[in-house]
Amino acid sequence: MIDMLIGLVVAGGAWWANNMSREQKRLEILLNKTREDYATRADMKDDMRRVMEALHRVEDKLDKVLSRD
Secondary structure, three states: OHHHHHHHHHHHHHHHHHHHHHHHHHHHHHHHHHHHHOOOHHHHHHHHHHHHHHHHHHHHHHHHHHHHO
16 A cells, blocks of 8 residues: 555656656747847847838938929
8 A cells, every 4th residue: 555655656756757847848948949039129229220211211202202293
């Protein structure tokens, strides 16, 4: 009876350790993916500055076209 109880405790511990190991691997994969896709604040500011410059150029062109008429 005691052997069976010890066996159940060991099996439960092994199951828990296996689940924790799988979860840790999953989190490591997600962390690595985040590191690959991460954009710094400076990168985002530079990208937004370029987008805004392009929008201003389009706006200027539209103003020229509309002022001709």
